[in-house]
Amino acid sequence: MVDKWDLPAFQFCLLLLLSGVSSYTQFEISVPDNGEVGVLDQSVILHCSFPVVGSLDMNSAVVTWQRGLEVVHSFYHRRDQLGHQNKMYKNRTSLYHEEMAKGNASLRLDQVTLEDAGIYTCSVSTQIGSQKKSFMLKVAAFYPEPHLHISLLSDGKVDLILTSNGGYPFPSLQWLVGNREDITDVTETQLKQDETTRLYSINSKLNLTRGTNSSITFILKNKDLGQEIRRTIDLFSESGKEETADKNRLHVVYMAPICILLIIGTAVITSSCLKSNSKRTPMCLECKKQPQTEISILQNENTSPDSEVDWTRKG
Template sequence: MKKLVTVLYVVSALLGAVVSSPLVALYGSDVILSCTFPHKPDSGTRRVMVVWQRKDSSGSDQVVHSYYYQRDQLDQQGEAYRNRTQIFPEEFCKGNASLKLMRVRLEDEGRYTCYVGNEQDNVEHSVDLVVTAPYVEPSLNFDLSNQDDHILLVFTSSGGYPSATIQWLNEAGNDITENSTTTQLADETGRFQIRSEVVFPAVENLSYTFILENRALQQRITRPVSVTLETPATL
């Protein structure tokens, strides 16, 4: 196995490596990591060798999936990828050595490299995988206790990744985020739980806007807040 990978490294370096644009995948979903290579439709596929690798946190190459001798060779597969990968040998005749990664986790983020050797060429193709998760609909709470002539507004949300950008605007559209307090804590899955609060004077009418952005996913949640306070009638 090590000898095979070494040979592909050397030859592909001579041909030049291809790096695709980052691929964005949703947490918990399945994703296809593309890898193509020159292959004539009428040539055989018996000698096609495919090795998908990724560097781990220590910088060592970890086998994600490998295929040669006309079958999957998973003895050296990294434990984190057990029962979560698939390639499609029937697609080799089309020059397709793509990898299916199932049930994507946050720790799957990183650069994946595909090494392919066949009867004609040896190629190297890399793709950067970015994992994201959308934030759930924010919930709003009011707290009037222990606030002398002030109102505490609190927005909470969860389930998102990576950490979000939070913004508060006043009625005129001016940024007042510096007057707010926001905490973002990772849960056991690594996704974030958000709590953002701000204290406003208890005037008759309030009009503010809360904005949450997950820029990696291009998710933007905008929630206007309007509060009307009624003065109790005097007898």
């Protein structure tokens, strides 16, 4: 016996089914594919958007932000609902209420801390559908301009010591000769993390033979923030020095064993020198002006005074 189908009724049910699928697939919220990166102590926007058809019924709109099981921020009944908000986010979160009708469910998080890093979930429900998506928030801190310490040793060697304190996460550091040959493997690099702040300090030393002409470049990178600090030091003997009229260069001759050069902004120079009974020979330092750069030069008290060194530091 052949069943008789009511074709009009069947077609109507199929139409409703397809209509429901279409409505569901149209409601697709958007979050960053590659996550977000926040800068320590600054504000970060966690982006999330949703489709709006016609006008948004704010009475039925629900937006919730979570990190794991922690409630970061909630909105429903046309206003923020922070009764269940985790206390670590108190007074640090806000939504863009005026833009919510346009489909903006983004969250602003202020005074970002390293503890804020993690996976965040944006959940949105409106009269046309609901969905939630998650993404990673990373937190990073810029490394300050490095301090370059130059130590002239008694054995005819020179130590270049680079330090930078207060960045996150741990950086990459590279040393080059002639801007091409990688000599990072022959350097001594120490990386320390503060137990309280969790920020990193880097100290890297390169030992060279004094009296030879060479160009040394160090490159410090913080990948999460796209930060790159690249500085070049040209080392050459005084006998090979050529005169220059470049106004961006400073030429200083020191007659004492211990000298400190501090270059900040307009390259103001201060020096402190200890007296010595040994024979004094000039030591020359040439630096290309670079704001917010600090260079220290230390001549070991046992250093032979029969040498002259010229340093050029370029940004």
